[in-house]
Amino acid sequence: MKYNLHTHTKRCNHAQGEDREYVEAAIKAGFKALGFSDHCPQFFPGTEYYSYFRMRPGEFDGYVNSVRDLKKEYEKDIEILLGIEAEYYPKTYDRFMEFMKPYKLDYMIMGQHFVGNEFDKDSFYAPRPNLDESLLDRYVEQVCEGLRRGAFTYIAHPDILYYKGDPGYYRDKMAELCVCAKELHIPLEYNLLGVKNNKGYPKPEFWKLASEIGNSVVIGYDAHTPEALLDDDAFFQCALNLNAMELPLTEYSNLKFRKV
Numbered sequence: 001m002k003y004n005l006h007t008h009t010k011r012c013n014h015a016q017g018e019d020r021e022y023v024e025a026a027i028k029a030g031f032k033a034l035g036f037s038d039h040c041p042q043f044f045p046g047t048e049y050y051s052y053f054r055m056r057p058g059e060f061d062g063y064v065n066s067v068r069d070l071k072k073e074y075e076k077d078i079e080i081l082l083g084i085e086a087e088y089y090p091k092t093y094d095r096f097m098e099f100m101k102p103y104k105l106d107y108m109i110m111g112q113h114f115v116g117n118e119f120d121k122d123s124f125y126a127p128r129p130n131l132d133e134s135l136l137d138r139y140v141e142q143v144c145e146g147l148r149r150g151a152f153t154y155i156a157h158p159d160i161l162y163y164k165g166d167p168g169y170y171r172d173k174m175a176e177l178c179v180c181a182k183e184l185h186i187p188l189e190y191n192l193l194g195v196k197n198n199k200g201y202p203k204p205e206f207w208k209l210a211s212e213i214g215n216s217v218v219i220g221y222d223a224h225t226p227e228a229l230l231d232d233d234a235f236f237q238c239a240l241n242l243n244a245m246e247l248p249l250t251e252y253s254n255l256k257f258r259k260v
């Protein structure tokens with residue numbers, strides 16, 4: 001059964017198309033379930049800071065209502081889920097969860113684009129190339145801590161951190177991340193957008209490791225346009241890559257949605 005839980009909307013300022021167009025593309029492509037997981041608001045302590053690549057807090061109601069309305073309208077054709085893609089920022093996590101709680105979201109996925117956060121000086125944008133072992137340590141520690149909080153359904157592009165140092169060190173550290181996810185029964189996402197756009201991830205060395213450790217895997221389209229959902233070639237490329245590494249895809253019915 002075809003499904004995708006990683007779908008953005010134009011509210012994040014770097015995706016295009018109407019919410020309805022994503023649903024219609026998903027139906028056309030034969031998806032049985034489509035989860036919206038746009039870049040949700042993050043909160044920053046005592047500052048006016050705003051992430052330009054996420055929706056603002058004031059847009060969140062509109063997002064929720066739109067997805068819920070579509071869920072009803074299209075219930076005969078497809079299962080629509082209301083989710084978010086969120087960072088795990090330890091300092092603001094409680095406030096963040098307090099904000100999210102009343103919405104009763106179906107799920108959230110972790111998209112850890114920063115080591116640290118966006119407001120402390122010693123923070124780091126994860127996809128930027130680096131040789132620093134301590135960043136890798138912090139990334140793995142932060143991701144595992146976030147997963148242990150129990151609210152993330154899966155981890156998007158777990159291999160987004162671009163570490164260019166010692167491959168042995170990378171392997172050892174990422175093994176910790178894979179083991180942690182496995183123990184918590186949290187799947188890792190093989191990111192279709194990364195495959196399509198040659199983003200530097202998925203990294204073969206990471207997935208080889210995940211295969212040895214026996215992680216469960218989902219393919220996430222990370223759709224930023226409705227048309228992205230129609231890209232069967234990219235999906236088959238992902239499926240082929242995973243098959244070659246003997247990484248089986250998680251069935252939709254085996255996904256464990258964790259309440260936010």
Ligand SMILES: [Zn+2]
Pocket residue numbers: 008012014039224
């Ligand atoms: Zn995005």
Ligand SMILES: [Zn+2]
Pocket residue numbers: 006008085111156222
């Ligand atoms: Zn995303």
